[in-house]
Amino acid sequence: MIIDFHTHVDEAPAFGWIDPPDKIVALLDEAGIDLAVAMTYTDLPGLNPDALDYILDAVARFPDRLVAFVRLNPNYRAEAAAFLDEAVERGARGLKLHPTTTLAHPAEEPTVALLRRCGEIGIPVLFHCGDDPYTTPQTFALAAAGAPDCLIVLGHMGGYLHVEEAIAVAEMHDNLFLETSAMPYPSLIRVAVDRIGADRVLFGSDGPGCNPALELAKVRQAGLSADDEVLVLGANAARLLRLSR
Amino acid sequence: MIVDALVVAGPNRFRPSSELRDIVAAAAAAGVEGLVVTPGRPLAYHLGPANDHLADAAGAASFPIARLGRVDPLCGADAAAEAQRCLGDLGCTGLFLHPGEEAFPIRQAAPVMEVAADRGVPVVVAAGLYALSEPLQVMELAAAYPSVPVVMTSGGQINISGLGMLDAWLALQHAPNLYVMTNGEYRQDFIERLARDLDATRVLYASFSPYFDLQYERSRVANARLDPAARSLVEGGNACRMFHLQPTSSIKH
Numbered sequence: 001m002i003i004d005f006h007t008h009v010d011e012a013p014a015f016g017w018i019d020p021p022d023k024i025v026a027l028l029d030e031a032g033i034d035l036a037v038a039m040t041y042t043d044l045p046g047l048n049p050d051a052l053d054y055i056l057d058a059v060a061r062f063p064d065r066l067v068a069f070v071r072l073n074p075n076y077r078a079e080a081a082a083f084l085d086e087a088v089e090r091g092a093r094g095l096k097l098h099p100t101t102t103l104a105h106p107a108e109e110p111t112v113a114l115l116r117r118c119g120e121i122g123i124p125v126l127f128h129c130g131d132d133p134y135t136t137p138q139t140f141a142l143a144a145a146g147a148p149d150c151l152i153v154l155g156h157m158g159g160y161l162h163v164e165e166a167i168a169v170a171e172m173h174d175n176l177f178l179e180t181s182a183m184p185y186p187s188l189i190r191v192a193v194d195r196i197g198a199d200r201v202l203f204g205s206d207g208p209g210c211n212p213a214l215e216l217a218k219v220r221q222a223g224l225s226a227d228d229e230v231l232v233l234g235a236n237a238a239r240l241l242r243l244s245r
Numbered sequence: 246m247i248v249d250a251l252v253v254a255g256p257n258r259f260r261p262s263s264e265l266r267d268i269v270a271a272a273a274a275a276g277v278e279g280l281v282v283t284p285g286r287p288l289a290y291h292l293g294p295a296n297d298h299l300a301d302a303a304g305a306a307s308f309p310i311a312r313l314g315r316v317d318p319l320c321g322a323d324a325a326a327e328a329q330r331c332l333g334d335l336g337c338t339g340l341f342l343h344p345g346e347e348a349f350p351i352r353q354a355a356p357v358m359e360v361a362a363d364r365g366v367p368v369v370v371a372a373g374l375y376a377l378s379e380p381l382q383v384m385e386l387a388a389a390y391p392s393v394p395v396v397m398t399s400g401g402q403i404n405i406s407g408l409g410m411l412d413a414w415l416a417l418q419h420a421p422n423l424y425v426m427t428n429g430e431y432r433q434d435f436i437e438r439l440a441r442d443l444d445a446t447r448v449l450y451a452s453f454s455p456y457f458d459l460q461y462e463r464s465r466v467a468n469a470r471l472d473p474a475a476r477s478l479v480e481g482g483n484a485c486r487m488f489h490l491q492p493t494s495s496i497k498h
Contacts (some may be wrong), residue, residue, distance in 0.1 A: 100406045130405030159405030160429065182405055182431035186461050211433040214468040218461055 003237035004028065004036040004212055006126060006155050006181045006204030009058045009066070012041045012048065017209075021058035024208050025065050031213035037126070037204075037237070038066040039096040043073040044083045052083060056090055067241055069094040069126060073102040074110040084114060088121060093241050095125045099134035106134065107142035119149030124240045126179065127152060129166060130159030137162050141169040144176050151240055153177040153202060163188050170196045177236070181206035181215055189222035189232070198228035202236050246309070248279040248481035248490060251341075251369060251398060251426060251451035252459070255298050257285030259346055260455045265302035265310075268454065272308075275463045279309035279481065281451070281488050283341035283369070292317060293327055300335045311488035313341040313369055318354045328360040338488045339367040344377035351378045351386050358386065361393045367424075367487050371453075372397035373409060380409060384416035387423040394487060395423050398453050400430030410435055417443055424487075427469075427479070428453035428462050436469045445475035449483045 007028075009021045021038070028036055040055050042048040052070060059068040070087035072080045072095060084095060095118055097104070097111065104111050106127065118125050127143075129135055137158055144152050157178035158166030163185060170176040170192070178192050181204035192201050205215035219232060237243075249272055254265040265282065272280055282303065284295035292315050303310045314331020316324045331337040340361055344351050351370060361368045370386070372378045380401040387395040401416060402409025410432065417423050417439070424447045430436050439448045452462035471479060484490060 100408070128406065132404070132406055132408065135406070156405045160403045184429045184431060184457055184461065186458050206431070209432045209434050211468055214433060214464060217464055217468075221458075221461055221464075 001035065001234040001238065002033045002216070003203070003234040003241075004033050004205045004207065005153065005179050005202045005237045007036040007038050007207045007212070008041055008209070009038045009055065010040040010042060010051070011054070014047055015041055017041050019208050021061055021066060025062050027207050027212045028065060031216050033212055033216065034234070035064075036066055037069055037094065037241070039069040039071045039126075043071050043098065043102050045076050045079050046073055052087055052090075056092070059091065068092045069096045071096040071098065072114065074104040074114050075102060077110050077113070080110075080114060081117060084117060088123060094123045097125060098128040099139075100128060100132055103134065106139045107146060112143060112146040115143060115147035115150040115152065119147055122242070124151040124153055126155050128156065129154035129162070130156050131161045137165040137169040140176060141173060144169070144173040148175055151175055151177065153179050153240070155179045155204060155206070156182045157188075157192065159183060167192050167195050170200060176200070177202055177240070179204040180219055180232075182210050186218045186221040189219055190224060193222075193224055193228055193232065198224065198231040199236055201232045202240070203233045246278045246481045246485060247276060248281065248450070248484040249277045249452050249454075249459070249463070250281045250449040250484040250488070251428070252280055252282050252454045253285045253456065254282050254302065255284045255295055256287040257455070258288050259286065263455055265299065265306060268459070269306055269308045271459050275460050277463065279311075279485070279490050281311045281313060281339075281484055281490065283313035283315050286315075286343070286346045293330075296327070296331050296335055296337075309490055311339070311490040312337045313339045315341045315343070316357050317347040317349070318342065318357045319347065319349050321356055325356045325360050328357050332360070332364050332366060339369060341369045343371040345371055345374045350376065351382050354386060358390045358393060362390050365392070367394035367396055369396040369398065371399070372401050373399045373403035380413040380416040384420045384423060387420040391422050393422060395420070396426060396449065397423065398426045398451065399428055400435065401425050403429065405431065407432060417447065423447070424449060424483075426451035426453065427466050428457045430465070433465070433469050436466070437471065440471050440475040440479055445471075445478045446483055448479045449487070450480045
């Protein structure tokens with residue numbers, strides 16, 4: 001089973017993104033991907049107060065293809081925490097945090113409090129991890145130390161310029177995982193697997209802006225063993241999402 | 246003809262060194278039929294010997310190859326002289342600037358740009374580098390030399406949040422002599438938008454290997470949804486036109 005751990009569905013004219021769920025599902029079909037973690041572009045509370053309904057409705061339309069993550073702004077503290085509990089109760093299986101859009105530092109208390117809560121209830125957290133302040137691997141190392149029971153996935157595994165650091169912090173913290181989307185270096189996926197183990201590297205596409213078929217080809221180009229590829233392309237995600245099928 | 250419009254060959258202080266013959270073999274295996282090549286920065290500082298080394302290697306290759314002379318604008322008059330030598334004696338059809346590795350902000354490229362304007366050749370800029378070659382900085386350079394085609398590598402921006410993407414788009418809109426390469430552009434829809442809504446004649450497929458993966462960058466463009474006319478331009482037509490690359494023989498010096 002191939003699982004894409006990072007896709008988006010949303011209709012956010014302010015960002016110029018109109019990506020209803022049909023769009024990503026068509027791309028999943030084209031790429032031969034069975035299931036995808038889906039999240040909005042907008043954070044709650046925020047620009048679209050109906051974002052939770054939107055993502056849950058999208059998943060309800062494609063229950064065999066999409067799994068919902070709720071996207072939150074930790075700076076809203078109590079409101080964000082309430083949204084997290086509501087989202088999980090209504091079927092969300094994880095949390096997405098994007099410090100570039102929320103300006104919530106991963107290692108500061110509002111975010112760490114949410115991470116600890118996710119650790120308590122047993123859901124993973126996907127962070128945007130890239131090239132800007134608030135999103136560098138070192139920030140997530142601090143966050144991981146502050147919430148050791150939370151499984152934290154570093155989307156883009158460091159982006160263009162911080163991949164080596166992402167691998168290094170994952171070596172230091174067992175609760176950090178690396179997700180492959182958008183990062184342009186196939187060979188570094190193999191390096192990550194060799195250094196932190198295939199059970200902590202996950203395939204993601206960041207579709208539909210990034211094409212899932214191309215992102216999948218990148219993982220296959222990395223030259224992993226067959227067993228490792230099975231883990232990276234889906235088995236790890238199934239474990240984190242606690243999928244029974 | 247499919248042309249990888251930028252690879253870096255020879256001794257390289259910053260990345261694994263690759264000899265041109267090995268790059269040609271890898272490119273041919275990826276279905277590439279022509280190359281535009283510039284030298285890496287060698288372990289010793291001087292770029293002149295690197296330009297010579299590449300000229301010798303290209304002369305021995307039986308593969309369509311165009312070359313870009315690499316110069317350091319901070320060398321002032323010596324940079325201008327080296328640019329002239331590359332374009333004259335060595336038969337280069339363009340110039341290459343790497344503001345990161347030679348450590349200069351692109352606004353200091355004037356000595357080289359003057360030569361490019363005089364000789365009517367394009368200048369490829371390693372773009373998207375913070376404070377050195379941000380897309381709007383490169384736009385200002387292009388605007389100052391409107392007769393010089395200026396080509397940004399890396400979609401004009403290197404930022405996984407995509408925060409430089411709008412600047413790249415605006416730069417391309419405001420400077421008609423500004424062009425862009427596809428390497429590392431993680432948003433496929435941005436590549437498609439460039440070809441569709443900007444101008445397919447201004448988008449060049451390039452890997453910028455070894456900084457980016459030669460095979461994967463080929464897949465990136467092959468996978469993009471381009472109409473046949475746009476694909477022909479992006480995958481090689483623009484590079485052939487811009488760098489005077491001939492399909493059947495390498496350029497000799």
